[in-house]
Amino acid sequence: MNPVNFTQAHLGMLLWAVLIAASFFAAAQVNQAIDPVLLTALRLLFSALLFAPLLWLKGSSAMSLAGLRAHAVLGLLLALYFGSLFEALRYTSAVTTGTLFTLVPLLTLVFEGWLLPGDRQPRRWPAMLVAGAGALLLILKGGAPGQWPSLYAVGVYGLGCLAMAAYSPLSQRLKANSLQGCSPAAMTFWNMLFGALFLFAASLASGGWRSATLLGSQDLLWLLYLALFATLATFWLLHRAIGVIATSTVISYIYLSTLLLTLFHWLWLGQTPRTAEVLGAVLVVLGMVGLVQSSRAKAATA
Template sequence: MKTTGFAIAHASMLLWALLIAASFSAAAQVSQAIDPILLTGLRLLFCALVFLPLLLLKGDTVMTTRGLLGHAVLGLLLALYFGSLFEALRYTSAVNTGTMFTLVPLMTLGFEAVLTPDSRLKQRIVPMLLAAAGAVLLIMKGTDPGELPSPYALTVYGIGCLAMALYAPLSQRLKANSLKGRGPVPMTFWNMLFGAQFLLVFCGFSGGWRSASLLTLKDFYWLMYLAVFATLATFWLLHRAIGVIAPSSVISYIYLSTLFITLFHWFWGRQMPLPLELAGAGLVGIGMFALLMSSRRAVLAMVQS
């Protein structure tokens, strides 16, 4: 394995972490008067349409009934996550949703242990617990000094984070069976197309479609940004790096994104760091460093063997 390959993979994930961090603030820029389910449905639909030309060029449009069912389940998980993000942002800050997202890897470990068991998962537990503890301290900061985050927002987004944590292990499990041989392009297209359909159909019954008249050019711009950079680009960067560096190193960049979110909050928001935030950021940093060292040792052992 070439050193340059690892450097490029890590640089890709650094960009991934920046895009993830920026996505939470971008999502908060969309008008809160518009139904969040409608916003999410449009976002996923835009993503699917961007990938449609690539899908047609590859000629990868044939799908079995079992394959469609698998994509439908994965699409539902995506719909739950993105829908919960927009809904939670009505009641809490982008900082809180962004830092709570860092708990997803820890949740993913639990699902991986059930769906795709691996003895090496144990090596990630302690570093992820440290980083997760730091994320919890950051979440406790609340929207304003001394104010805890909305319990409703944490509950709603917590459900969405569980759905996102289940997404990766379930995708891996399905790709070994009903979705065997599916590449990142068709996986992204079908999953997001199904997710968009679920949400837009729900809007038809709930009446959320009526808020579409409130959609401005500014809202449309932010939706396109979220679709292209916060969803499609991050998905591509993730799959670009995951075959080069150890999985634990890839997962650890989620923790790096929370440091970027906190820095955005301190510098652009002109907020003085609180002791609770400093402690949380420190724990996240220590946890991420431990994960990177663990991954490096695993790679060296693999090369030597």
């Protein structure tokens, strides 16, 4: 039984959207010359280690072999997503990856229908499409016309988006089987630990680990901030909401983060809103309202 109710889960995901939006500014403070795969591995590892004492005190550190296999699969999905993102950014722009990411909630809805079939799913498609279209308008504001993205980058990041789309529905599916009774804290700890291990392995294989010598004290402080607020807190809130809110709606809160970033540029940086951006913001709000109204998970899985 999930310890939070429907309203608490949505409020938690609202906080999730705020933390995700703020993480982009914090991540920009870290030395960009350091291998991004290594940085992400450190973020995940720091986040897992921050949870370790809590799990130890609660006596929930033990895990069965089947449970470890399940967490390894989920950790691998995280590693595939982050690894594909950094590989794609070597060949294309952040605008392209941001545009592709708008497909993740839609793909999550597809995986949800496969892994968690239910009669509520068709009700979410219209709202999902509206919110996705709005986010697309917000992201494409920085796109340069006439420039086609690298097919290699699109293919690589496309696989990563599939991995991220499968993460939430598969988490919910495994919670009903090998991870039954696993708390949000334990899910966050083990998934991040395995994700960190896979990313460390990728960094070793690519030679990116050598850039660790560039890490300064300020970089470590920002990494700890990101580990605590942008990684640990957000993944805990994610797993806290899964099972109370439909998984496709949970991941759709990324659209709200996109809207918050746009509002920041309008209100604090003094950028003049464009017509497409205003329309996109309206569509995101309307789509999210529709998703909230139709996002109650089935009582049997809550």
